[in-house]
Structures are given as structure tokens and as C-alpha cells.
Amino acid sequence: QKEVEQNSGPLSVPEGAIASLNCTYSDRVSQSFFWYRQYSGKSPELIMSIYSNGDKEDGRFTAQLNKASQYVSLLIRDSQPSDSATYLCAVIKDLTLNQFYFGTGTSLTVIP
Amino acid sequence: ETGVTQTPRHLVMGMTNKKSLKCEQHLGHNAMYWYKQSAKKPLELMFVYSLEERVENNSVPSRFSPECPNSSHLFLHLHTLQPEDSALYLCASSQDGTTYNEQFFGPGTRLTVL
Secondary structure, X not given: OOOEEXXXXXXXXXXXXXXXXXXXXXXXXXXXXXXEEEOOOOOOEEEEXXXXXEEEEEOOEEEEEEOOOOEEEEEEXXXXXXXOEEEEEEEEEXXXXXXXXEOOOEEEEXXX | OOOEEEXXXXXXXXXXXXXEEEEEEOOOOOEEEEEEEOOOOOOEEEEEEEOOEXXXXXXXXXXXXXXEEEOOEEEEEEEOOOHHHOEEEEEEEEOOOOOOOOXXXXXXXXXXXX
């Protein structure tokens, strides 16, 4: 079983729509959750981190965490073509053991 | 571009060669990381250094040998690699190595093992 699972996509949304990206994780004791964006040929960059249940908003981005269901999602409002990238979900399973896992990523295309 | 640089950007080596990847961070961070990114596979954490001390190697094969001479520099020494080691090797740094938050990645070294 993979530690972190994401739908690889591709996910296509029209410009201005809401893009919804989902991620599930295997271990209930996982502590911290991150969303990274990776443009083609570039390195990942952190978009958001979330540590407690509920929603966390930052500009057009909202991260949602539900520990009971073991999923974390990222909503992108008013999607722009510049949001087209691969979005990586990452999870800290055990900080003391440096168990930090990434998903394979979801490819998002925003259509003008 | 972030304050993390990596050299070389591309490397082709034979299975019997010895080479080194270099990473330098200009952000004043105390933790540095090596990751491996292969096609269709998740980004894999290889090594973590916090305050120049290796914290975890995550069961990486011994043909990969990290070195962190100071908080700004990180090396990955390669020897007798296998073709399946061909991948993008990413270096990252963060203010501290205790939370994994706010990691800044370098551009990566694209390694091809023949």
C-alpha cells in the first residue's frame, strides 16, 4: 500500500473554474500535510501546509484536511492557465523517524 | 529561481565511474536534503542533514554517499551506479530539520547512468 495516493490525472478545468485536487494517506497517525506545485522541467515549490482538521485558505488556494477520513485536498479558485502544473501531496508520517512521503502528483491543465 | 543551486545540471556516467553532485544554499538554512525523482514514481527522500549532522539515510544503497561539510554545502558522491539510478536528483534546504516545512528546492541534476 502506498503511503500517499493521488489521482495522476490529467485533470482539466476551464479558466475561472474551481480545481479540486485530492490526496489520501495510509497511516492515521500522520502529522503534517503539504501541497507542492511542480511546473514541467522545474523543481517543486511549497504552496501550503496544513496540520489540523478543517480548512486553511491562502489567496486562491484552500487546503482541507480530514484526519478521520485520511484525506487532504487542495482547491484552487478562479483557476488560471498559469496554474497548469503537477501538484504533489506530501505527508509526514513520523517526524522523529524522518518518514516524509510524497504522492506521485496530479497533473492539472487549465484551459483558457 | 530559489537560493539553492545545484551542479552539474546534467550528468551522464558509466556504471564504473565515480562522480559527485554538488548543492549550495544561500538562504542561511540549517537543514539540507537529497531527493530522488524518477518518472512515474513519488519523490523519494534519500538523506537529511540538520546542522551538518546526518539524521536519516532512509535505507539508501551504499553506492550513494552524502557529505555535508558545512550548513551551506551538500554533496552526493556516486560510485558503481546502476541504470535504474538514472533520475532527477533534487537538493532542498529549510530553516530547520525538525518540521520539513518551507523546503526550498534546487533545480536538480538530471543523471543518466549508461
